Amino acid sequence: MRVAVIGTGLIGTSVALALREHGVSVWLADSDPEAARLAANLGAGVPLPDPGPETGPEIGPEIGRADVAVIAVPPSAVAATLAAAQARGLASCYTDVASVKQLPVSQARALGCDMTSYVPGHPLAGREKHGPAAARADLFLGRTWALCPAPETSEQAVDTITTLVRTCGAVPVRTDAAAHDRWVALVSHAPHLVAAAMAARCEAAPAEALDLAGQGLRDVTRIAAGDTGLWTQILAANAEPVAEVLAAVAADLAEAARMLTEGDPKSVATLLDIGQAGVARIPGKHGGAPREFTAVQVVIRDQPGELTRLFDAAGRAGVNIEDVRIEHSPGLPVGVAELSVRPAEAGPLLAALEAGGWPVRR
Amino acid sequence: MRVAVIGTGLIGTSVALALREHGVSVWLADSDPEAARLAANLGAGVPLPDPGPETGPEIGPEIGRADVAVIAVPPSAVAATLAAAQARGLASCYTDVASVKQLPVSQARALGCDMTSYVPGHPLAGREKHGPAAARADLFLGRTWALCPAPETSEQAVDTITTLVRTCGAVPVRTDAAAHDRWVALVSHAPHLVAAAMAARCEAAPAEALDLAGQGLRDVTRIAAGDTGLWTQILAANAEPVAEVLAAVAADLAEAARMLTEGDPKSVATLLDIGQAGVARIPGKHGGAPREFTAVQVVIRDQPGELTRLFDAAGRAGVNIEDVRIEHSPGLPVGVAELSVRPAEAGPLLAALEAGGWPVRR
Numbered sequence: 001m002r003v004a005v006i007g008t009g010l011i012g013t014s015v016a017l018a019l020r021e022h023g024v025s026v027w028l029a030d031s032d033p034e035a036a037r038l039a040a041n042l043g044a045g046v047p048l049p050d051p052g053p054e055t056g057p058e059i060g061p062e063i064g065r066a067d068v069a070v071i072a073v074p075p076s077a078v079a080a081t082l083a084a085a086q087a088r089g090l091a092s093c094y095t096d097v098a099s100v101k102q103l104p105v106s107q108a109r110a111l112g113c114d115m116t117s118y119v120p121g122h123p124l125a126g127r128e129k130h131g132p133a134a135a136r137a138d139l140f141l142g143r144t145w146a147l148c149p150a151p152e153t154s155e156q157a158v159d160t161i162t163t164l165v166r167t168c169g170a171v172p173v174r175t176d177a178a179a180h181d182r183w184v185a186l187v188s189h190a191p192h193l194v195a196a197a198m199a200a201r202c203e204a205a206p207a208e209a210l211d212l213a214g215q216g217l218r219d220v221t222r223i224a225a226g227d228t229g230l231w232t233q234i235l236a237a238n239a240e241p242v243a244e245v246l247a248a249v250a251a252d253l254a255e256a257a258r259m260l261t262e263g264d265p266k267s268v269a270t271l272l273d274i275g276q277a278g279v280a281r282i283p284g285k286h287g288g289a290p291r292e293f294t295a296v297q298v299v300i301r302d303q304p305g306e307l308t309r310l311f312d313a314a315g316r317a318g319v320n321i322e323d324v325r326i327e328h329s330p331g332l333p334v335g336v337a338e339l340s341v342r343p344a345e346a347g348p349l350l351a352a353l354e355a356g357g358w359p360v361r362r
Numbered sequence: 363m364r365v366a367v368i369g370t371g372l373i374g375t376s377v378a379l380a381l382r383e384h385g386v387s388v389w390l391a392d393s394d395p396e397a398a399r400l401a402a403n404l405g406a407g408v409p410l411p412d413p414g415p416e417t418g419p420e421i422g423p424e425i426g427r428a429d430v431a432v433i434a435v436p437p438s439a440v441a442a443t444l445a446a447a448q449a450r451g452l453a454s455c456y457t458d459v460a461s462v463k464q465l466p467v468s469q470a471r472a473l474g475c476d477m478t479s480y481v482p483g484h485p486l487a488g489r490e491k492h493g494p495a496a497a498r499a500d501l502f503l504g505r506t507w508a509l510c511p512a513p514e515t516s517e518q519a520v521d522t523i524t525t526l527v528r529t530c531g532a533v534p535v536r537t538d539a540a541a542h543d544r545w546v547a548l549v550s551h552a553p554h555l556v557a558a559a560m561a562a563r564c565e566a567a568p569a570e571a572l573d574l575a576g577q578g579l580r581d582v583t584r585i586a587a588g589d590t591g592l593w594t595q596i597l598a599a600n601a602e603p604v605a606e607v608l609a610a611v612a613a614d615l616a617e618a619a620r621m622l623t624e625g626d627p628k629s630v631a632t633l634l635d636i637g638q639a640g641v642a643r644i645p646g647k648h649g650g651a652p653r654e655f656t657a658v659q660v661v662i663r664d665q666p667g668e669l670t671r672l673f674d675a676a677g678r679a680g681v682n683i684e685d686v687r688i689e690h691s692p693g694l695p696v697g698v699a700e701l702s703v704r705p706a707e708a709g710p711l712l713a714a715l716e717a718g719g720w721p722v723r724r
Contacts, residue, residue: 038721041661041721042661124574124575124576125576125577126576133700143576144573144574146574173570175570179570180574182571183568183570183574184574186563186564186567187564187567187571187572187574187576187579188575188576190560190563191560191578191579191582191583192578193615193618193630193633193634194556194559194560194582194615195578195582196633196634196636196637196638197556197611197614197615197618197633198552198553198611198637199636199637199638199641199644200611200614200636200637200640201548201552201607201610201611201640202548202549202640202641202644203636203637203639203640203643205548205549205640205643206545207643208535208537209544209545209548209549210643210645211506211535212486212506212508212535212542212546212549212550213486213549213550213644214486214487214488214505214506214549215487215488216488216553216554216557216585217549217550217553217644218644219581219582219585220553220556220557220581220584220585221553221640221644222578222581222582222641223578223581223582224634224638224640224641225641225642226634226638228631228634228635229631232627232628232630232631233627235630236622236627236630239623239625239627240622240623242619242622243618243619243620243622243623244619245563246615246616246618246619246622247615247616249559249560249562249563249615250612250613250616250619251612251616252562253555253559253608253609253611253612253615254609254613254616256555256559256605257605257606257609257612258605260597260598260602260605260608261601261602263598263601265594265595265597265601266594268555268594268597268598269590271555271558271559271562272555272558272588273590274558274565275558275559275560275561275562275565275586276558276587276588276590277565278561278562278563278567278583278586279564279583279584279586279587280587281564281565281569281572282561282564282572282575282579282580282583283572283575297500305673305677307673308670308676308677311669311670312670312673312674315669315670321669324669324686324687325687
């Protein structure tokens with residue numbers, strides 16, 4: 001399979017990396033050439049040659065036409081990008097990854113795009129970071145990927161895109177664009193604004209109050225760090241279903257505030273109980289094979305060269321550190337580094353670090 | 363130091379485990395003897411002997427009096443437990459771990475407790491799981507631990523509890539009970555109800571909708587899985603400050619719903635922007651003031667020694683890497699290391715890494 005990825009942000013580059021792992025040839029393009037170059041440096045594929053003025057139906061004489069073009073641009077840019085790619089004859093079939101589906105479908109139809117070769121799609125995966133550097137080949141492992149073919153879409157195109165989704169490790173779910181948009185309003189778009197509204201209360205809060213923040217506040221507000229421009233587009237394109245969920249959440253919170261003020265905590269308990277039942281219904285991060293690493297904690301001093309010595313000791317023991325997280329308490333002369341390694345390498349790492357005088361903990 | 367932990371739930375057992383790691387002698391008690399036994403089996407200490415009818419001021423003839431009693435029971439039970447422990451002469455000084463501070467302080471005063479030996483406390487750490495089996499010795503590492511001494515509290519008692527907090531690896535922060543309660547309303551109690559209200563929308567949602575849920579919804583709603591009984595107590599004990607935050611969040615969400623319905627996404631963008639600014643102010647895991655770092659991204663190969671060479675190059679340039687995050691795509695030969703450094707050191711680091719042949723991006 002040969003795939004062109006148009007838009008090398010977080011999602012486009014992650015698709016490209018996932019496909020590259022399965023030997024798929026990938027071409028990369030982005031309106032920001034630096035983003036495409038970084039994606040290429042990460043091993044996501046090769047930059048798509050500039051079409052130039054006399055472009056024919058092929059990417060280049062030596063390359064030919066792609067089997068699939070993945071359009072990974074913001075929702076309101078999907079239709080125009082699809083029209084341009086189809087005019088250029090870039091690929092045999094097309095998909096997109098936008099978080100709303102009715103808008104790009106209706107715009108594509110209005111622009112006269114060929115709908116038989118277009119399979120609207122939406123991988124339910126993301127991160128609060130964006131850009132190619134945040135991309136991960138395993139972003140879609142075990143995740144749902146909605147496919148919302150239009151009535152005109154050919155089954156052949158659906159089959160091809162279904163194969164691409166499976167190659168990325170995701171689970172294809174076929175639905176229609178209207179149901180998709182209603183459902184993601186509940187599970188993705190409304191939660192984003194709820195997180196933003198909670199985070200907004202922290203914007204002018206005393207620093208001493210925020211010093212008391214624990215993991216709970218960080219989790220509730222994490223996604224509010226997302227890109228405002230992109231999210232405004234998404235919310236505007238799915239306004240009615242999102243507004244419906246938000247109005248219900250707002251009413252419950254206003255009622256909880258009233259009940260607390262009136263000293264009626266029993267009714268607050270009812271909301272907590274319903275919330276608990278709701279959480280229990282949300283599926284976990286299913287499928288996919290999370291890699292099993294063993295964490296080794298080591299106390300380090302906060303000084304230049306300390307990490308070098310640590311990694312040097314690990315390297316000399318032949319241990320490849322897969323991930324590292326460092327926890328510092330400001331003002332304290334030490335921190336804790338948590339090193340993730342393959343289970344078989346935890347023993348040698350512990351021995352090497354202990355021999356080097358570091359306090360360690362498995 | 364010899365410590366008695368009264369209440370071997372998540373927090374009490376975690377305190378005990380953290381103290382045991384530093385060789386502290388710990389006695390355990392719980393109204394549920396099975397919970398105390400499980401905590402003892404986990405290595406958290408030894409069960410406190412039953413006082414019996416003729417109890418004197420000592421735990422037992424062979425043990426003597428504890429230096430500290432940590433009262434780790436629900437907020438409304440703190441004062442009575444403190445009074446009983448003081449009547450028994452269990453310890454030289456006392457602290458609690460309840461999430462609200464004005465309620466136990468006023469109740470303890472009303473019960474005639476000795477306030478000079480009581481240092482009200484609150485570790486800002488927790489999990490959505492509860493019970494001794496969920497306890498972790500590292501639960502408090504780098505976390506803030508509020509201490510709210512009353513005017514009568516002796517400095518000697520404060521010193522002793524401060525030592526205990528530091529022994530658990532936490533960062534003590536001294537404040538007064540009223541300010542504490544106002545601040546945790548914002549950073550802990552209101553977020554809990556916001557998570558519950560969002561989760562409540564999922565309680566009766568179609569399963570197909572929940573199948574589309576990603577990590578965002580899971581994070582926003584995670585803490586709503588907490589214990590309803592405990593949280594109802596906490597919210598009731600801090601009703602006014604919590605209600606104030608909730609009313610403001612509810613108003614913002616109701617307004618966002620209205621603006622979306624009226625097709626005015628620009629005002630939604632304002633809420634998203636304020637939310638983004640709010641998230642940015644929440645300190646990371648290490649607590650304390652957020653330190654301003656610049657992130658440098660560098661593409662690395664997945665092989666032993668690569669990180670050593672990287673840190674070595676940074677060290678030779680005199681740059682202290684404050685934090686590092688590594689993103690790997692499984693199976694790919696490269697990853698991205700994100701290095702956090704003081705802004706003034708970003709330039710020298712970029713130059714050093716580029717000279718070493720690494721592809722970098724600021």
